[in-house]
Amino acid sequence: MSLHLDPSVRHVTSVEHVVSRWARKYPDRITGYFRKEARPARWAEFPAGLSPGLRTALEARGIRQLYSHQREAFDHATAGCHVVVVTPTASGKTLCYNLPVIEAVRGSQAKALYLFPTKALAQDQVAELLALSRAGELALRAFTFDGDTPADARQAIRVKGDIVVSNPDMLHQAILPHHTKWAQFFESLRYVVVDEVHSYRGVFGSHVANVIRRLKRVCAFYGVTPTFILCSATIGNPKEHAEALLGEPVHAITESGAPSGERHVLLWNPPVVNPDLGIRASARSQSMRLARQTIRARLKTIVFAQSRLMVEVLTKYLKDVFDHDPRKPERIRAYRGGYLPTERRQTERALRSGSIDGVVSTSALELGVDIGALDVAILNGFPGSIAATWQRLGRAGRRQQPALGVMVATSSPLDQYIVRHPEFFDAAPPEQARIAPDQLLILLDHIRCAAFELPFASGDRFGENLVDDFLAVLAESGVLHQEGTRWDWIADSYPAGAVSLRSVADGNFVVVDRSDGRQAIIAEVDYSSAALTLYEGAIYMVQSRPWQVEKLDWDGRKAFVTTTRADYYTDAIDYTKLKVLDRFDGHIAGQGTCHHGEVHVVRRVSGYKKIRFYSHENIGYGPVNLPDQELHTTALWWQLDQATLDAAFASRQDALDGFLGAAYALHTVAQVRVMAEGRDLQKAVGSGDAAWFATRDANGRGQWRDGEGGAADPDSAGFNPTLYLYDNFPGGIGLSEPLFRMAPVLLREALELVQGCDCNGGCPACIGPVIGEEDAVRSSQSELAAHVLALLGA
Amino acid sequence: MNALAEKLRRLRADAGVATRENAPAIIAPVSAARIASARTDLSALSVLRELARARQARHPESPIPNPGSLRPVPLAAPAGDEIAPGVRYVEQSFPYPADPVLALPVESHEPVARERLLCFDTETTGLAGGVGTRAFMIGVAAWADGRLRVRQLYLTAMAGEAAMLRIFAGWLRTDSILVSYNGKSYDAPLLKGRFRLNRVQHRLDDLPHLDWLHPVRRRYRGVFANCRLATIEREALRIVREDDLPGSEAPAAWLAFLRGQSSRNLGRVLDHNRQDVVTLMRLGDHMAGLLPDQRV
Structure with a gap:
């Protein structure tokens, strides 16, 4: 109907109107609502x-x-x-x-x-x-x-x-x-x-x-x-x-003097479509539904997507609705990295002048690019931090009119955690940005670059670090020359060229689509997760479209894939063994202990399972032959001793299930606290000495594995389960130390997460999915996890 | 201290694993502070050493490895006199009968006094570029009274760089015309950077600069296989070098000398550099002597 109106006349349905209509129609999808008052300027x-x-x-x-x-x-x-x-x-x-x-x-x-x-x-x-x-x-x-x-x-x-x-x-x-x-x-x-x-x-x-x-x-x-x-x-x-x-x-x-208009913020959780498995409708479909409504209401709308591909997909869906008539001026545009600068400038101008009604963007528009004022910001998925969420929501806002922001949660654990904790958006931001500038590998890289730029003298400091040992090592490898107390760059190389600020040193893998003679790069996967996702035979999904890995060139960092119609996905069977090397610090945690220190991590991918979509049946196995991933890093860990556990749990299986569920929940809350990318912080459950470790089977139940990945007997060896959270970077990247210091808070929040979840005994949002068990067993899984957390003092 | 020694033993053992082919590098999570505190224990160095090795394996920089000790025995320099600490000076002079005035494509093609030409060339530690690349040798050829005088400076210690640059700067007269081959985009900017780094005043920016690379390219592109100086020299000037050390081997030759390993090839670098600057003067006569329609 509104299509018949003169487009030069803004015919606006107010934000309040939209909000109250949604609140009436979808009260169970709105998990949080804030109204920020307009604030005058100082x-x-x-x-x-x-x-x-x-x-x-x-x-x-x-x-x-x-x-x-x-x-x-x-x-x-x-x-x-x-x-x-x-x-x-x-x-x-x-x-x-x-x-x-x-x-x-x-x-x-x-x-x-x-x-x-x-x-x-x-x-x-x-x-x-x-x-x-x-x-x-x-x-x-x-x-x-x-x-x-x-x-x-x-x-x-x-x-x-x-x-x-x-x-x-x-x-x-x-x-x-x-x-x-x-x-x-x-x-x-x-x-x-x-x-x-x-x-x-x-x-x-x-x-x-x-x-x-x-x-x-x-x-x-x-x-x-x-x-x-x-x-x-x-x-x-x-x-x-x-x-x-x-x-x-x-x-x-920290005090802004800028005025701000009234702002409504909604946290939106898509409806559950399969209550047994805790599966929800996709965030994408919900975001599209909301965006269609706001754009129809003539509210200038920005939709943030998490990937470039998703930008294209959402743009197509919106254009199918609003731009199907080529004779009419364009109303929807996409904006992302990879576009030519001229095209981006054109979109920015169109936004400022108000000539388009909707834009779909990656984080490229999250930061300070000037695009004028918009009415509605819809976030298709949690951007990974509260800070980035507010930045994106802040893209909508006018002085005179109220603005609306909606954060639509995906089914990932982090999204589900955030969407159920509206208090994070209300109170002071919980996130702490962490860096570890004295991380040895990084330090060595930059002392090398610094030595190229200006000679060092013995006794110099770089940051707080005395450089002498670093210089001696660089001299031995032939890049520096020492004369007395002076150290000069001597090699014919350009060290900064070999150091990338944005990725870990080992380099990313590119995923190359070879279907129908193509040679297109469809994704990049960081080194640490390549072994888990790009083994030969793996189904690799990009926005739920499946490709199959045909060949993995480990040294060349390439995976070659072709499109597939497989009705299954693959799940790597990987074993992570941790061994404590050194304890830096520790304290009593409930009836157990909590420590911070140094660990040796070995991860091996031994094979993969084929799992059918929807039914989640295990329909086969495949072998994987890849080098072990080894890592020395820092971690924090919790332990309960055998006597305590045998007294508190009916069986060791129960105790192990509890540990695995607790690890899942702790990992989720810890990620929020340290603003970590999921891949930077990892979790594991095993013994303290790498004698055994635990994995989850296809149904989410714990299994014992011995040091070589074979089945192990829970009752034969000593039972000393240990729950680790570790930095997934050689030498550590400074995450586990602050987490150790806030360990009591983590335990408390994890317990709240487990107890507060309204799922039926385990879902991706709390202790991880537990499926295929009888209700009686399933419902106990959350309790087991809660019990472990409580024993640790939560 | 016992715990630290134990840790280092373990890390060394790990490092053995790490160097195995295809195995991922194992990196020791020792904080810098811990290393600093263990300074007295020499084995702390080995931790860093493994770090560096792991790094290099992943980012081959092809530096010339240093198999020698950290404190080399100084070698006898292949030629010249030490005119400043860390700087040696070599001078040779050859008869070069020629017209004292030369028509060159510089300063509106007016004939210029040959004496003003300052043919120069540097030998550098490599081609990587950036502040880490330096000139370890500078050669200059200039004509006076029917003779061509070649003066060369080279470093026998890093610490001599500022002195070498000061001496070279002193050779630049207010009426000098710089002559080079690709020096406009390579040698001169590099030297300016070194002057800046060593805080030495110079007048490189104020002097006219005749770079033969582009005129030669215009004249000989498609005529010879390429326009490298060695090619032009052989094909157009009929100069034959004996036992010439390729320019690309000069950095290693100097480094071997600096590290007290060998001084033999440094002598050959001096010869090579000397021939380069002589060729620059010959090239001027060759280009000026071409028929007008072949002029550049």
């Missing part, structure tokens, strides 16, 4: 000394005073104090750094380096700076410097750029190793702006912290100590995280 005057040119530029853009946080950032930064600004999306945070930077550039020919995690953000930032510059005739010279910058433009940028906007990878691989070409730039470098610092966590963040150490070392060579201005989304530990990245005290600005 203003501050322009700084007294603000130059007339900049004042003119701001006024030309309608800015006559500052928000309080912008003024606070200006005052601290100009006083030479490092700051981190923690404010929500669209709160005008760019002025927090642009004001001090522009004043310094114009007042004293200073230079500034801006780092953004993506190229698109960098391009936006330059566009914004140039617009401001034009408005006040400030003659700012701001340039992006990234992989797309043509070689002939680079020299001009190095010499002429006042503000160079780049990313950590370029700093690492192109700027620092060529710093003499940037000498003029470094000699005048006054400010370094690092935006989106919450995204620099885990392995990536640990690398970035070391790149910043190298940057500061090069700055010291040129006699400058720039002030850092950092920006972060709302996380639990912004100040601590900023200080870990920088290695110096940082002033945190």
Whole structure:
């Protein structure tokens, strides 16, 4: 009906109307609802000394005073104090750094380096700076410097750029190793702006912290100590995280002075379609249904998808509804990485001008790209952290009208956990960004790169670390030459080229589709999960479309697949053995113990099961012949002794099932706490000495395995089950230590998760799926897990 | 300390496993602080050593391995006098009867005084690029009174770099014309970086620079197999080198000398570099002597 209306007239059904209609129709799908009141602005005057040119530029853009946080950032930064600004999306945070930077550039020919995690953000930032510059005739010279910058433009940028906007990878691989070409730039470098610092966590963040150490070392060579201005989304530990990245005290600005319109947020859990198996309708179908309704209601809508492929799928579904008539202007667009810049700019313009009604995007639009104001944000799946969720929800919001955000949960454990805990969205964010800049492997990589950039002297420090031993080792491998106390790079190689900031060192596997003579890469799989998902014979699914792995080239990091119509999926039979090597710390946990320390992990994939869709019958086995994955890393673990368990449980099988369920729940809550990617943190249950370990059978019940993966007898050996959570990175990446310190909280939350789940004795959202058992057995599984958690002091 | 020794024993055992073919590298989870605290125990080094080895296995950088000890016995330098700590100077002069004025495609094609030509070439530690690549040898050929004088500097220690650069900078006169082969995009930028790194003033940016690579390419592309200096030299100038050390082997030759392993090939690098700068002067006469319609 609305199609017959004049499209130039916005015929809007209000957000409140949509929300109340959904609340009436689908009360059981809405697990959380928040209404955030509109908030007025808190203003501050322009700084007294603000130059007339900049004042003119701001006024030309309608800015006559500052928000309080912008003024606070200006005052601290100009006083030479490092700051981190923690404010929500669209709160005008760019002025927090642009004001001090522009004043310094114009007042004293200073230079500034801006780092953004993506190229698109960098391009936006330059566009914004140039617009401001034009408005006040400030003659700012701001340039992006990234992989797309043509070689002939680079020299001009190095010499002429006042503000160079780049990313950590370029700093690492192109700027620092060529710093003499940037000498003029470094000699005048006054400010370094690092935006989106919450995204620099885990392995990536640990690398970035070391790149910043190298940057500061090069700055010291040129006699400058720039002030850092950092920006972060709302996380639990912004100040601590900023200080870990920088290695110096940082002033945190956490109060936003920006106004915000009223906002409604819904947590949406798709309805259960198979109560026995705890299977829910897909998030995709729910997101589409919601988006269709809001777009029909003439509410400008953005849908966030988790993958590029999903963007395409959702876009197609929406276009089938709204863009089926080619004579009418386009209403729906897709936006993601991999598109040409011109196409992305076109979509951004269309969004700003309001000429399209819906956009489907990956995280590419989560960050600060300027797309104007939208009415509705629909998240197809939990983005992995509360911080990213708020960033995406923040994409909808206007001053005058209320905005709506909906987070639609998938069936993954993390999504299911989050959607049932609305309090995470209400209270302070639970997530802590963690980095481990002194992780030995990463440190060695960056000391190598740093030695290339400037010679080291014995006794120098890199971060807090004395470099001597590292230098000696690098000299022995032939890349450094020692003369007295001086160590010079000597090799004919470019070490930064071999170090990728964004992935673990071993390199990803690409999945190559060879169907019908094609050679198309359809996915990338990280090294640590390749053995589990890409063995020959495996069914590899991308958005539920199945491919079969025909050939795995382990050394070449390639898996060749063809499309298949198989009615089954495959599940690797893998054995993870852990052995405790060293205890760093420990305490009593209920009737057991909890420790933090070092472990040796061996993972072997010995074969796979073929499991039929829907019926989940096991219809066959296949062998897998792959090298063992070995890893020394850090872990935390819980143990209960034999006497306690024999007294508390009717059988050792029950106790083991309890441990496996507890591990599943603890792993889920721990991931939320440390903002971990699922692959960075792993779980396992076994003995403390690798004598035996436990796996789940196809029905979710525990099985004993001996050290070689064969069946083991639960009653013969000592029964000392141990529940591990470990860092899935050689040497550890700093996750297990903070988890150890919050172990009591984890136990409590895991217990709440198990007891609060309304499933029938085990589902993907609590202790993992338990199927095919009689109801009496099944319902006891949750209780067993709860019992183990309680014995550990939860 | 006992616990640490035990740990290190275990890690060393692990490392043996790690170097087995196709086995994934095992990385010891020892924090840097722990290593620092174990500094007195030499075996702490072995942990890092294994780390480095595992790293290198995955990212072959093909550095030239250092089989020698950390403190080499200094070798006798193959030639020249030490004119600064870590810097040696070699000078040779050859009769070169020629017109003192030369028509060159530089400064609006006016004839220039031959004395102003400063033919230069560097030998570097490699082609990887970036701040980690340095020049260990600089050769310069200049003409005066019917003779061609070749001056060469090379490093016998890393610490000599700043002195070498200062001496070279002193050879650049205000009226010099730089002459090189691909030096505009390779040798000159590299030297500017080294000047910057060693905080040495220089006038490279102020001097006219005649790079023969592009004129030669325009003239001889498709005529000879390629336009490398050695090819042009052989085909157009009829110069034959004996026992020439290929330029690509120069870094290893110098490194072997620096590490006290061998000085033999460094002498050959000096010869090679000397011939390069002489050829640059010959090339000027060759190009200037071409018929007008063949001019570049």
